[in-house]
Amino acid sequence: MFRREGVRYGWPAGAAGHPFSTELQMPNFELISNHLCPYTQRAAIQLAEKGIAHERVYIDLANKPEWFLQLSPLGKVPLLRVGDVAIVETVVICEYIEEVEPAVPLHPVAPLDRARHRGWAEFASAIIADVFAFYMAPDAAAFERKGSDLHARFRWLERHLGDGPYFAGAWFCLVDAAFAPIFRLFDTFDRIGEFGIFKGLRRVPAYRAALAERASVRQVVVSDYSQRFRQYLTERGSHLSGLIQQGAGR
Numbered sequence: 001m002f003r004r005e006g007v008r009y010g011w012p013a014g015a016a017g018h019p020f021s022t023e024l025q026m027p028n029f030e031l032i033s034n035h036l037c038p039y040t041q042r043a044a045i046q047l048a049e050k051g052i053a054h055e056r057v058y059i060d061l062a063n064k065p066e067w068f069l070q071l072s073p074l075g076k077v078p079l080l081r082v083g084d085v086a087i088v089e090t091v092v093i094c095e096y097i098e099e100v101e102p103a104v105p106l107h108p109v110a111p112l113d114r115a116r117h118r119g120w121a122e123f124a125s126a127i128i129a130d131v132f133a134f135y136m137a138p139d140a141a142a143f144e145r146k147g148s149d150l151h152a153r154f155r156w157l158e159r160h161l162g163d164g165p166y167f168a169g170a171w172f173c174l175v176d177a178a179f180a181p182i183f184r185l186f187d188t189f190d191r192i193g194e195f196g197i198f199k200g201l202r203r204v205p206a207y208r209a210a211l212a213e214r215a216s217v218r219q220v221v222v223s224d225y226s227q228r229f230r231q232y233l234t235e236r237g238s239h240l241s242g243l244i245q246q247g248a249g250r
């Protein structure tokens with residue numbers, strides 16, 4: 001076995017306390033993550049929505065433990081351990097979770113709708129990569145460019161959102177679980193400065209606010225998530241790190 005810092009997550013009264021719960025005979029799930037990963041949050045939100053308790057194991061990605069490297073071919077989180085089996089890649093993990101607990105569906109039923117939702121979840125993954133490029137931009141010009149790229153992404157989302165509150169109306173789905181962690185990143189960016197990413201948008205900010213209120217979204221990060229993310233940004237040596245160090249915002 002390995003040493004780890006584990007936390008048990010679940011609804012207060014176990015699966016039975018969850019509003020949609022059935023009596024679950026689930027295998028033991030361990031979700032390996034670091035404290036900030038937005039991809040991992042997608043799977044953790046999904047588990048919470050389905051009322052599946054799991055253990056969260058946090059690792060330091062700058063110093064990956066040997067046991068983790070033995071399990072993960074790409075050395076990336078999330079990794080879901082189900083007994084002796086290691087499942088990697090967020091999309092694969094989420095599809096697996098969807099299959100083992102179909103009683104609380106987070107995907108639509110019709111194949112065409114499902115395919116459309118899967119495409120949107122992929123789009124969310126692409127935005128996570130864009131956000132990374134934004135906060136790692138080395139200088140003001142690159143930062144500006146990456147900010148415009150992000151603005152274009154959210155303009156696209158704006159055009160396709162309905163009346164809400166969620167992506168597919170009143171029903172919370174996997175696309176929502178994919179976008180919620182992205183918006184959480186912007187809670188920290190907003191405290192640093194106004195970068196115009198959501199400028200002129202109406203539906204996206206409303207969507208962001210609705211997701212931030214969702215219990216599953218709120219519960220999947222550690223209580224000092226914002227401080228940790230800000231600290232992480234400060235240490236990147238990027239243009240944004242410079243803005244934080246100049247004290248632009250708190």
Ligand SMILES: N[C@@H](CCC(=O)N[C@@H](CS)C(=O)NCC(=O)O)C(=O)O
Binds near residue numbers: 036037039077
């Ligand atoms: N395609 C992967 C991307 C996951 C990913 O990039 N995870 C980051 C943390 S948010 C990671 O593990 N980075 C460590 C590394 O690249 O060494 C997925 O969807 O699961």
